[in-house]
Amino acid sequence: MSILIGAIATHDASVILSHAISQLGQQTYHLSYGYAQGHQVTIEHPNRASELNASAAVGLLDLSLYPHNNSPIAFRERLLLAVLGHIENLAQLVSKLEALGYAQNLQRKEDVVAALIDWHNRKHRNLRLALQLTMQEIIGYFACCVVEAEQEDCLLCASKGPLLYIAQTPNGCYFSNEPNLIREHAALLVQLDNLEIAELTPHKVSCYGANAELLRKDPVPAHMAGHFAHHMLADIMGQPLIMAQLINHYLDNQLAQFLNQTGSSHRYQRVLMLASGSSHHATAIAQYWIEQLAGIPVRVEFASEFRYRQQTLFEPDTLVIAVSQSGETADTVAALRLAKQIGYTETLLVSNQNTSTLGKLCKYHLGQFAGKEIGATSTKTFSTQLLCLYFVALKLAEGRQHFSSAAIAELNQLPRAIAETLQLSPQLKLWARSLAQLENVFLIGRNIQLPVALEAAQKMKEVCYLHAEGYPTGEIKHGPVTLINQNIPVLACLPWDQYADKMLANLQEVKARQGEIYLLSDVELNSSEHFHYIKMPRKLPLLNPILYSITFQLLSYFTALSRGNNIDTPRNLSKTLDKE
DSSP states (O other): OEEEEEEEESSOHHHHHHHHHHTTTTOOOSEEEEEETTEEEEESSGGGGGGOOSSEEEEEEEOSSSOOSOOOEEETTTEEEEEEEEESOHHHHHHHHHHTTOOSSOSSHHHHHHHHHHHHHHHHSOHHHHHHHHHHHOOEEEEEEEEETTEEEEEEEEEESSOEEEEEETTEEEEESOGGGTGGGOSEEEEEOTTOEEEEETTEEEEEOTTSOEEOOOOEEGGGTTOOSSHHHHHHHTHHHHHHHHHHHHHSHHHHHHHGGGOOGGGOOEEEEEEOHHHHHHHHHHHHHHHHHTOOOEEEEEHHHHTTOSOOOOOSSEEEEEEOSSSOOHHHHHHHHHHHHHTOOOEEEEESOSSOHHHHHOSEEEEOOOOOOOSSSOSHHHHHHHHHHHHHHHHHHHHTTOOOHHHHHHHHHHHHHHHHHHTTHHHHHHHHHHHTTOSEEEEEEOTTHHHHHHHHHHHHHHHHOOEEEEEEGGGTTTTGGGTOSTTSOEEEEEOSSTTHHHHHHHHHHHHHTTOOEEEEESSOOOGGGSSEEEEOSOOOTTTHHHHHHHHHHHHHHHHHHHTTOOSSSOTTOOSOOOOO
16 A cells, blocks of 8 residues: 655665656556655656655655555654554553653654654664664554654664565665565665664665664575565465555545545444455454444345345345455446345445446445455455455444444554464464365354354365365254264364353364364463364454454465465466356
8 A cells, every 4th residue: 555665875866766666657656755855745756756856765655545644754854754554552652752742743653753763862862772762662563764854874764564675776775665666776685674673874784683783684686575485475474564554544534534425324224235255254254343333233145146136125224335356246246236226325345446347336435455466365355355344344333423442452453463463374384284185174163253264164165175164163063063073174263252162162072073173262272182273362352353364364375385286376266256
């Protein structure tokens, strides 16, 4: 959604910045921002970057349909700063800064970070130390860069989660979180990792660790920077930053205004959701969110079945939500057309495409902004669908005066929780090696985790070519239990909630039949109970489905890899089903 970029040059940073921005080609973006000698420049076209005419420049390229106000800032004419990502403890930092006398202009995260750096810099007279202390205070998943107006021959960038890439050339140094923008300018790139700071001058790059120690960083070949073995893995691993930016986009006033276009959200008495495939699983999860947070009954329909109902009655005051990553899914298009023929006028599309057939049919459009997903199976687009539908649930709840501070608090924690979930890869690889030897698997979940199990089963089918079936936990005693043995494992989602005891009782039936059990849970379990177990890194009662879904995405990827499958182009699978 946004790209962070900065340059410091021997002569004119605008030359480097302009060329880097031009790598976007004809890709649509609303605005990018640059700084030069303490002045802000708004750029609407790559060629205009030459207007900067300065030795140092930092900026953000906003690629979203609804740009939000996260531009770089010039703080009190002393600091030039840009921030990418999401900050969890923003309210606490604002309170601290107000107590320190920074009472004005703390509405945006950029203002807060700049004020915090300014306070530490005034105290220590050392910008790098000030940035390091600021990074220690901030909780979140983000990266930032800063230039001091009085010392424009030094640019600092830092990461608390997102990877940054740095190129050094005879004309200067520059960095970005998107290696494609800078890889052609240098044979080698330096990768800046979590909790590290880089100091860039026109002729040198110095990297420092969390304790201010000087690091020896071995550059990586430019063509390998940011490279993953498969597109599916790249999409999975990029989700923390994508979700962080999408959360910022939702919390920003401009997207809030977009959501307010629905206007009559307080009058909606019911919700009808139409989708197919993975999108249908996303709507099934969202059903729980909307009913729990907003108290509005939800009907979830397979788009392919809705259009063939003999009796499809019109229900007034209904919001119809169509979900399709491409916006072109034939069954969903046909189902929405039928809904409009019946008389439904309040229609909302959740899609990853700015323009599409469904976009033309729907009154409102909520963009996912996940970027292009090359792999045939849905990963980041599924996660962003869930997040967008969570936004809808929050908006509907707000319209009914059902505000939940806990729901917002979970939202703030989500990007870092996803990053922690991705750290489970080594354990999931061990599971994958065992599952790869089998041909059948059951996946079970209860309540909001049931659609997670169904989506996980679909992933196992799509990329692992396993016969995988998802079931409600309470239903395994009705048929599936007759098939369970030591060769058919059961994978279970077990968040520790009011349903956990019932879940454990059901799993005893599996254990009694020598079934092999694989458990994902957010509490410590006794490993002597003869089951495989991975502890989820964080407990988010409402947003657990996103964390568990991403875990199963990784497990499916590693299992398919162990089976030697063609992961990015699975057999008989199409990215967009534009035919019935």
